[in-house]
Amino acid sequence: MTITLTATETPSRASTVQKIVSKGGIEAWLVEDYAVPLIALEFAFKGGAAQDPIGKSGAATLLASLLDEGAGPYDSEGFHRALDEDAIEISFSAGRDYLSGRLQSLARNTARAFELLRLAVTAARLDAEPFERVVSQIAAGLKREANDPDFVAGRNFRAAAYPNHPYGLPVRGDLSTLPALTRSHLIDLRAVTFARDNLKIAAVGAINAETLASHLDDIFGQLPDKASLIPVAPAAFAGAGTRHVASIDVPQSTIRFGREGIARKDPDFMAATVVNHILGGGIFSARLFREVREKRGLAYSVYSQLTAYDHAAMFSGGTSTKNERAAESMAVIEGEILSLANDGPTEEELDKAKKYLIGSYALRFDTSTKIANQLLHLQTDGFGVEYLDERNKLIAAVTMQDAKRAAKRLFGDGKLLVTVAGQPEGM
Amino acid sequence: MTFGELLPARESVYLNPSAQVQGKPAGPAITQAKLGNGLEIVVIEDHRAPVVTHMVWYRNGSADDPPGKSGIAHFLEHLMFKGTKFHPQGKFSELIADVGGQENAFTSNDYTAYFQRVAKEHLSVCMDYEADRMKNLVLTDEVVSPERDVVLEERRMRTDSDPSEQLGEALQAALFTQHPYGRPIIGWSHEIESLDRADALAYYDRFYTPENAILVVAGDVDAAEVIRLAEKYYGPIAARGAPPKRFRPREPEPRAHRLVTLADEKVEQPMHQSIFLVPSYRSAAPGEAEALEVLAHVLGGGHTSLLFKTLVMEDKIAVTAGAHYQGTSVDDTRFYVFAVPAPGVSLERLDAAIDAVIAGAAHGVQAADVRRAKTRLVADAIYAQDNQATLARWYGASLAADLRLEDVAQWPERIEAVSAADVQKATRWLDKRRSVTGFLLPAEAPASSATASSEKAASLAL
Numbered sequence: 001m002t003i004t005l006t007a008t009e010t011p012s013r014a015s016t017v018q019k020i021v022s023k024g025g026i027e028a029w030l031v032e033d034y035a036v037p038l039i040a041l042e043f044a045f046k047g048g049a050a051q052d053p054i055g056k057s058g059a060a061t062l063l064a065s066l067l068d069e070g071a072g073p074y075d076s077e078g079f080h081r082a083l084d085e086d087a088i089e090i091s092f093s094a095g096r097d098y099l100s101g102r103l104q105s106l107a108r109n110t111a112r113a114f115e116l117l118r119l120a121v122t123a124a125r126l127d128a129e130p131f132e133r134v135v136s137q138i139a140a141g142l143k144r145e146a147n148d149p150d151f152v153a154g155r156n157f158r159a160a161a162y163p164n165h166p167y168g169l170p171v172r173g174d175l176s177t178l179p180a181l182t183r184s185h186l187i188d189l190r191a192v193t194f195a196r197d198n199l200k201i202a203a204v205g206a207i208n209a210e211t212l213a214s215h216l217d218d219i220f221g222q223l224p225d226k227a228s229l230i231p232v233a234p235a236a237f238a239g240a241g242t243r244h245v246a247s248i249d250v251p252q253s254t255i256r257f258g259r260e261g262i263a264r265k266d267p268d269f270m271a272a273t274v275v276n277h278i279l280g281g282g283i284f285s286a287r288l289f290r291e292v293r294e295k296r297g298l299a300y301s302v303y304s305q306l307t308a309y310d311h312a313a314m315f316s317g318g319t320s321t322k323n324e325r326a327a328e329s330m331a332v333i334e335g336e337i338l339s340l341a342n343d344g345p346t347e348e349e350l351d352k353a354k355k356y357l358i359g360s361y362a363l364r365f366d367t368s369t370k371i372a373n374q375l376l377h378l379q380t381d382g383f384g385v386e387y388l389d390e391r392n393k394l395i396a397a398v399t400m401q402d403a404k405r406a407a408k409r410l411f412g413d414g415k416l417l418v419t420v421a422g423q424p425e426g427m
Numbered sequence: 428m429t430f431g432e433l434l435p436a437r438e439s440v441y442l443n444p445s446a447q448v449q450g451k452p453a454g455p456a457i458t459q460a461k462l463g464n465g466l467e468i469v470v471i472e473d474h475r476a477p478v479v480t481h482m483v484w485y486r487n488g489s490a491d492d493p494p495g496k497s498g499i500a501h502f503l504e505h506l507m508f509k510g511t512k513f514h515p516q517g518k519f520s521e522l523i524a525d526v527g528g529q530e531n532a533f534t535s536n537d538y539t540a541y542f543q544r545v546a547k548e549h550l551s552v553c554m555d556y557e558a559d560r561m562k563n564l565v566l567t568d569e570v571v572s573p574e575r576d577v578v579l580e581e582r583r584m585r586t587d588s589d590p591s592e593q594l595g596e597a598l599q600a601a602l603f604t605q606h607p608y609g610r611p612i613i614g615w616s617h618e619i620e621s622l623d624r625a626d627a628l629a630y631y632d633r634f635y636t637p638e639n640a641i642l643v644v645a646g647d648v649d650a651a652e653v654i655r656l657a658e659k660y661y662g663p664i665a666a667r668g669a670p671p672k673r674f675r676p677r678e679p680e681p682r683a684h685r686l687v688t689l690a691d692e693k694v695e696q697p698m699h700q701s702i703f704l705v706p707s708y709r710s711a712a713p714g715e716a717e718a719l720e721v722l723a724h725v726l727g728g729g730h731t732s733l734l735f736k737t738l739v740m741e742d743k744i745a746v747t748a749g750a751h752y753q754g755t756s757v758d759d760t761r762f763y764v765f766a767v768p769a770p771g772v773s774l775e776r777l778d779a780a781i782d783a784v785i786a787g788a789a790h791g792v793q794a795a796d797v798r799r800a801k802t803r804l805v806a807d808a809i810y811a812q813d814n815q816a817t818l819a820r821w822y823g824a825s826l827a828a829d830l831r832l833e834d835v836a837q838w839p840e841r842i843e844a845v846s847a848a849d850v851q852k853a854t855r856w857l858d859k860r861r862s863v864t865g866f867l868l869p870a871e872a873p874a875s876s877a878t879a880s881s882e883k884a885a886s887l888a889l
Binding site: 033037087139147300322363 | 473474475476477478508517520521524525526527528529530531544545546572573574575576577578579580581583584587588589591646692693694695696698729730731736739740743746747767769770799802803805806807809810812813814815816
């Protein structure tokens with residue numbers, strides 16, 4: 001069954017986006033909007049934690065954390081003071097495949113904000129004092145989570161899913177790799193990943209194309225033309241069919257489950273998205289919510305999701321249930337996954353999931369920062385601006401045949417990698 | 428580096444600067460109205476995206492749970508999704524999902540709120556839904572029972588599996604010895620277990636009335652049209668009379684500092700937290716709450732704050748430190764100060780250093796520090812204009828905490844008006860006798876106990 005969009009189709013979202021190219025060749029997507037006097041900028045360099053040197057997990061995170069801890073003429077305190085004086089927000093973070101930055105500023109402080117961003121991107125000092133301090137902050141965070149069941153189940157899941165691959169390692173590093181990091185590691189990492197051919201940018205707010213373009217040249221124009229990334233091999237999901245239990249003395253078991261996913265550009269990705277929504281993507285409507293939480297009162301939180309990295313794709317989910325009933329929760333989840341794999345969804349489920357996914361897309365675009373984030377991710381995922389208008393049509397086009405095929409591909413024999421933290425009975 | 432919050436999300440009042448504040452734009456149009464049955468309405472217009480956020484706030488929260496029935500406000504919140512006389516469980520959620528809407532609800536000390544976010548043309552579905560369950564909720568033991576299990580799992584997830592959260596719960600109980608803010612919003616385990624259908628319905632009958640509710644609608648809407656729709660859907664709900672009075676036993680003036688420690692084998696990173704009993708935006712004298720807001724920023728609002736500079740950068744005895752004022756509250760409220768010790772530093776030593784920083788502020792604060800704190804706070808109000816859901820939440824929380832629209836509208840000016848002298852004066856509330864201090868510690872040497880249960884030794888030292 002196909003859904004036709006109603007006569008009240010939303011106007012083209014793609015037409016609100018300007019594709020800018022600066023004089024120096026820096027590209028960005030811009031949505032001009034003067035309703036609120038602010039600008040939001042998001043950008044990302046490809047690389048991220050996947051580029052951490054062997055044995056030096058946490059390098060990208062540490063680098064990102066230090067970029068706002070002193071740059072150019074400002075030491076750490078001076079840089080923060082400069083940000084605070086004009087209520088400018090600049091921050092950086094590292095993920096599996098990208099090192100990202102974001103900026104938010106009142107429109108009247110735009111020039112100053114971009115100047116500080118330029119310093120952070122091109123002249124971060126990585127001084128000894130903040131280096132030591134930030135390492136100990138990250139270490140304190142890791143210690144804090146060391147026996148947190150959520151953290152433990154997640155970490156073990158990742159390690160079992162991608163052994164011998166950067167994706168199996170912690171993005172923040174761990175207590176053994178952090179002490180091995182030096183300033184030179186970070187300098188080297190920055191030198192190979194901060195480049196112009198590696199960079200995606202999105203901006204939303206009270207700024208025009210010309211002004212933005214000239215700031216982009218200031219900020220990014222002097223970076224090397226080309227990045228030199230370590231090639232990252234594709235990672236196949238390992239461990240489906242195995243279970244790992246980490247014993248932690250808590251009354252509730254936290255469970256992570258998953259198996260191989262579907263690549264972002266795979267023609268079945270949209271159908272898989274619909275199928276995942278039916279299983280555990282929605283709240284009240286999802287099978288997992290109904291069966292695990294509502295009917296049986298087994299859990300407060302139960303969910304599933306599709307994740308597409310640059311070099312891997314994963315189907316995963318989780319829940320937390322008291323120790324005595326953890327095995328029961330897992331059995332119910334496995335049952336629903338197998339049922340979808342073998343029989344596919346019902347017509348009603350398919351229809352409702354598509355309706356939800358189509359209708360909810362607009363909710364991603366109601367604030368400047370959310371729009372900037374969406375535009376950045378479209379670019380890093382390798383889509384063009386027209387995707388903003390195409391996306392709902394792709395969902396609408398998913399047929400029952402597509403959904404059944406995607407369910408079979410996604411869930412296959414139903415075998416899952418399962419990691420548990422707690423004291424589950426019978427597991 | 429910026430840190431994830433160690434504390435619950437800010438409850439502060441942010442909003443659009445008023446047109447009078449120099450150099451600042453007027454912000455979104457705000458319209459206030461009231462129906463004949465007492466339902467208050469606030470409309471916040473934001474026409475940038477064809478989306479609307481629809482919220483109903485009830486002026487009651489966990490602090491209004493009857494004694495012995497802690498957690499009932501939160502439990503009822505869960506049960507409000509279980510169906511009405513006219514619509515079976517899940518029917519409305521299905522309607523919302525079919526149009527791609529998102530919905531949820533939350534309970535706090537002073538309010539319980541329900542919301543949906545939908546494309547603007549579906550606003551009336553949301554109103555139909557909330558009006559129906561304001562009046563026509565039905566509950567059976569078959570739905571109540573498993574949902575009680577869900578709440579127990581939620582409690583296990585949030586608190587029972589986390590020593591830091593357990594300490595937090597003990598701290599609230601030690602700070603509020605009489606006032607019900609000392610009880611956890613989700614309730615004590617043993618009291619949750621005894622909550623039943625009758626308890627939920629009694630609470631519902633008492634508090635879920637139009638006089639006790641505030642409708643907040645934000646987004647791409649026209650105020651007059653919203654009020655017209657509200658009259659159509661909420662208007663027919665019969666008035667009950669005056670809104671229910673909420674009575675909370677007042678917390679007596681604190682006279683003694685309390686130290687609460689929790690040692691647990693799962694703890695690898697010790698932590699320090701203090702909570703002071705201070706006036707709220709609602710209970711404070713004019714200007715006092717604003718001064719506390721600025722003080723929190725000056726003391727612990729980031730890298731340039733006094734606690735961070737002294738403890739982390741200069742003395743190097745902490746890896747992070749901060750402060751937070753939870754001002755949007757009906758009754759006297761919390762002022763948090765927290766710090767994570769550097770390796771090898773005892774919590775006692777850290778505690779003394781924190782006391783010294785506060786004592787220093789009591790002698791005077793720098794005008795430049797105050798200026799910077801105010802800049803941040805007022806700017807946050809402009810950043811908030813970008814997000815209709817954020818604005819809706821702030822207005823709703825403020826009105827539910829018995830503040831008025833003007834209090835919200837004038838907040839940036841009142842913050843701007845805070846002087847260094849005001850901030851210094853506000854430090855009188857950070858008297859150690861008005862506070863509890865929590866030490867989160869790794870377990871001592873392994874106990875001789877043969878049981879498998881962890882070393883949860885929460886002791887209250889007076």
